[in-house]
Amino acid sequence: MDRITRDTVLDTAMRLVMESGIENLSMRKLAAELGVAVTSIYWHVGNRDVLVDQLVDRVIAEMGAISVDGSTPVERVVSIARSTRRKILERPHLVGLVRERGLESLMMLPARKALVHEMTAAGLRGARAGEAVQAVQYQVAGFVMLERALENSAAEPPAVDEWRAELARDDAELADSLSNVTDGDRLFVLSVRALVESLLG
């Protein structure tokens, strides 16, 4: 009957998630790993939902402050976006975690404060600034989510394959680049810069 604490529960849960993904985390497995009965977990944590919430909070907090580089407002915002993307990609389990809990969490990343700061520094005020912040966060979060989802995407249905074969006769390089992104970072920076330039212009 080793005593456990809320922290040891979260630690072990985090370890299990990092080892085999959120989809393989169950209360019973967690209890077994802790050498304890399920009820203890419920006593300390309360719920599976709050457990996952706590894990998300941990990962986001652990991401720490994002770096802001560049002299012009556009470059500074782009660097925020880039740093955010890098930090998310460094934590593969975060995407699974967030996808189970809801994508809302991605919007309260540390990046949000930095973005607000930069937008107001660039002269944007009120709803205009708020929308700009959201637009950038939408783009970053959406891009990274899809990027990781498509990374390990399964085989495509015959109809799509057929279409691509037909397309390949006209432009083989195009057809090929549609199946896998060659340089995600370049595309990402390109997209974000385009958006930000328009928002701040």
Added chain:
Amino acid sequence: MDRITRDTVLDTAMRLVMESGIENLSMRKLAAELGVAVTSIYWHVGNRDVLVDQLVDRVIAEMGAISVDGSTPVERVVSIARSTRRKILERPHLVGLVRERGLESLMMLPARKALVHEMTAAGLRGARAGEAVQAVQYQVAGFVMLERALENSAAEPPAVDEWRAELARDDAELADSLSNVTDGDRLFVLSVRALVESLLG
């Protein structure tokens, strides 16, 4: 012992999903609704995964062709994006469906062909064109997913609330617009147009 077919199974499953969401669709409920045993469903459909796959295919096929308006390439691509967004928002269950199955499906929407057409018509070739198509689809899909997720987002943690209160002293309108997007369509079109102008420029 009423005989069922693969189509009646999919029809009923679709109805159940539209009524109470994908998260409330179970093989047993579906069987009960059909007045049949679970094994029959497995015989006709095979699996829960392929069932959901079929549902996604149905919804996407049902979306039909997307409309392309505008005279300039930029306006035509923007109209594709806008039409895609509208069609997705018109089908609330699609987001849940796609979120359970994986976001990959969103990338083979009818829009893909139309985008390829427009990009090549605008003079883009090879990897450049492929990346442009993907960039637009990333932005559209990411935007809509997050838009719907944030729509019914729960209360935020105290820390975030506190920060917003502090922010509200400087710029109340900004703080307010950060919690809910006032005009999603305007922000969407703004973002997409910015991206497309840069991609085609």
Added chain:
DNA sequence: CCACCGGTGTAACAGTGTTACAGAGCAACC
């Protein structure tokens, strides 16, 4: 000593996807 309380364990409930197996009904062939 005894009562309380934080923490744990047992065992169950209700639900999930999935399948081994036994049949029913029907068509085709000998």
Added chain:
DNA sequence: GGTTGCTCTGTAACACTGTTACACCGGTGG
């Protein structure tokens, strides 16, 4: 007609899941 074979359905189970009612144990305060 009898028999075989195929399609489809039903029973019952396996191995899970999250969650909880309830009993219990160990220590601390009165």
